[in-house]
Structure formats: C-alpha cells, structure tokens
Amino acid sequence: MAGQPPQRQSQEEAPLNVKAADLNVDVFLDAVDRVAAGRGVACWWDVVADLRLSYPGVPEKVVLAKGRRLIRNGTLGGCWCGCRGDWYRVQRPAPL
Ligand SMILES: [Zn+2]
Numbered sequence: 001m002a003g004q005p006p007q008r009q010s011q012e013e014a015p016l017n018v019k020a021a022d023l024n025v026d027v028f029l030d031a032v033d034r035v036a037a038g039r040g041v042a043c044w045w046d047v048v049a050d051l052r053l054s055y056p057g058v059p060e061k062v063v064l065a066k067g068r069r070l071i072r073n074g075t076l077g078g079c080w081c082g083c084r085g086d087w088y089r090v091q092r093p094a095p096l
Contacts, residue, residue, distance in 0.1 A: 029075070042078075044087060
C-alpha cells in the first residue's frame with residue numbers, strides 16, 4: 001500500500017553484511033567450546049546463538065560456511081550439511 005512505512009520484523013536482528021572470512025576463528029571456536037561444554041558436541045544453531053552475542057544478526061548460512069571450512073581443515077569435527085552438526089573441537093596431538 002502506497003505511503004505505508006515498511007513493516008519491520010521485530011524478532012530478527014537486521015542481517016549484517018558479514019562473510020565467513022569476517023568471523024574471528026578464536027571467537028568462533030570459543031563459541032563452540034561454550035556450547036559443547038558438558039555435552040561434548042555443539043549443535044550449529046546453538047553456536048549461531050552464541051556468536052550473535054559477538055556478531056549481532058550474523059546469518060546462519062555464514063556460520064555454517066565457517067563451520068564447513070573449519071571441519072575441512074581439521075579444526076572441528078562434525079558435519080556442516082545443515083543437520084544439527086554435532087560440532088566438536090579436534091584435539092591435535094602436540095608435536096614431539
Ligand atoms: Zn549432516
């Protein structure tokens with residue numbers, strides 16, 4: 001309807017123009033650690049909720065993309081396909 005202001009969704013934060021590369025790896029891994037504490041694994045949407053404390057409104061797909069990179073490079077274990085993920089930190093053995 002002409003002249004009406006656009007409706008804003010009050011539930012959702014305005015999406016940020018943030019890319020996976022913009023997410024700090026340490027902040028991301030800290031979020032995984034917090035969510036996985038006591039459970040051993042972290043569902044990715046809980047990681048999204050935790051990350052939004054640091055990156056308000058960060059899109060879910062960006063968090064999934066970051067998780068995919070970290071799983072592929074061996075930093076995280078779990079799955080990035082969009083199932084709950086069950087992300088966990090991979091403990092690398094210390095070099096001898
Ligand atoms: Zn999966």
